Amino acid sequence: QKEVEQDPGPLSVPEGAIVSLNCTYSNSAFQYFMWYRQYSRKGPELLMYTYSSGNKEDGRFTAQVDKSSKYISLFIRDSQPSDSATYLCAMQTSYGQNFVFGPGTRLSVLP
């Protein structure tokens, strides 16, 4: 079993839709949870960062962490064509320097 699992997609939605992206993980020591966005032919950039369980909202983006289920989600409201990208979840333990990434979900938002 991979340490972090993520549906690779591709996921296609119409403009304005609510998008739900998810990752599951197996290592209960993960404490820091991140979502990165990667546009085609670019490096990933940090989108959301949360520590431990709970929700965090930033504009149209909401990140949720459920440590009891080892499940994290990213919600995008009112999706735009400019949201079309690959979304990578990433996790980190409280003592490690390494970031463990999911394989990424490719999202297309159609105008």
Place this chain on the structure above:
Amino acid sequence: DVKVTQSSRYLVKRTGEKVFLECVQDMDHENMFWYRQDPGLGLRLIYFSYDVKMKEKGDIPEGYSVSREKKERFSLILESASTNQTSMYLCASTRDTNTGELFFGEGSRLTVL
């Protein structure tokens, strides 16, 4: 504007060649990383460095080495390139590994024939 610059965006090399991938950051970050990105596998850590001349193996160091002679520069070396090293290579840096924010370069796509 913070920046991580990877010197080569696209490279084509032959099996057995020595390959150098260079990465420079202008943010005075202590920590630098080399990842490779393959479809379905995500980003896998090759090596990281938390200080000048310091290096730690990541998850897949075999066939690679690194050099960090100056704080701003982290080089990835493939001593003898093989076809299974065809991949996208991403360099990243961060000041504090507990902030979650890695700054990535735009990547170097290496093809080994």
